[in-house]
Amino acid sequence: MTLKTTDPQDEHFDLYDACGTPLGVSKARGEVHRDGDWHRSMHLWLWGVEADEPFILFQRRSMTKDTWPGALDVAVGGHFRSGETLEETLREAEEELGLAIGADDLVRLGRRFFVWRTESYTDSEIAEAFAARCDQPLTSFQLHPEEVDGLARISVADGLKMFAGQVSTISGIEYSRESGSLETVELGITDFVEASDGYAIYTLSAIEQLAAGDHPESFVIRTVE
Numbered sequence: 001m002t003l004k005t006t007d008p009q010d011e012h013f014d015l016y017d018a019c020g021t022p023l024g025v026s027k028a029r030g031e032v033h034r035d036g037d038w039h040r041s042m043h044l045w046l047w048g049v050e051a052d053e054p055f056i057l058f059q060r061r062s063m064t065k066d067t068w069p070g071a072l073d074v075a076v077g078g079h080f081r082s083g084e085t086l087e088e089t090l091r092e093a094e095e096e097l098g099l100a101i102g103a104d105d106l107v108r109l110g111r112r113f114f115v116w117r118t119e120s121y122t123d124s125e126i127a128e129a130f131a132a133r134c135d136q137p138l139t140s141f142q143l144h145p146e147e148v149d150g151l152a153r154i155s156v157a158d159g160l161k162m163f164a165g166q167v168s169t170i171s172g173i174e175y176s177r178e179s180g181s182l183e184t185v186e187l188g189i190t191d192f193v194e195a196s197d198g199y200a201i202y203t204l205s206a207i208e209q210l211a212a213g214d215h216p217e218s219f220v221i222r223t224v225e
Contacts, residue, residue: 011028012028012029013039016038017038020113033121036123038125039080041127042086043077043112043127045075045129045130046134047131048136049135054207055155056155056204057138058073059074059096059097059143059150059151060150061148062146064147068194071192072187072191073193074129076093076099077092077127078092090102108130108218110206110220111126112127114127145177149178150174151174151175152173154171155170156204159200162187163189163198170187171185171187199221
């Protein structure tokens with residue numbers, strides 16, 4: 001069955017081994033996800049503070065995405081195309097949210113090795129995680145018309161409780177690209193991209209430290225051999 005997606009299946013990614021060592025070869029996106037090859041992605045976690053309470057943003061992935069359609073995910077995410085630097089990969093922030101941002105705006109959070117398998121693909125990613133502060137209102141973002149369906153905001157404290165299993169649902173605010181309106185939403189763990197390896201807890205804990213004026217220690221998450 002042919003995958004119906006707006007993601008370009010012919011763009012090339014550099015390949016890595018399971019330890020993150022470059023292999024010196026590249027491959028088309030569709031073949032990488034078909035064969036389960038290790039490749040790098042960039043995750044940019046956007047956070048801010050309102051009324052002394054830190055919050056974090058999640059994008060609502062478009063239903064045309066080739067992985068996790070319709071789920072809430074890191075605010076900005078994208079693959080490193082073959083030969084790209086971090087600065088070049090940050091194009092994703094402007095493409096997805098209309099947000100111009102540079103490498104100097106980032107705080108490195110850590111690295112995540114993760115494999116997700118379905119009947120149609122195996123996604124073996126090395127995610128380079130970064131954070132950047134962004135206090136602007138949800139309605140000020142320019143969401144990509146094909147890749148991003150919405151943008152949601154939750155408090156960091158509530159997110160930590162939910163991802164730790166202390167509560168089943170939390171309240172958030174979501175901006176819909178289609179309607180152009182804000183609404184209060186009830187969110188549960190199944191609304192988000194799967195993170196059973198504790199990734200969300202690591203990142204939200206790090207952002208809580210950043211909001212308190214501290215510099216978090218970089219993490220490495222590895223759930224595969």
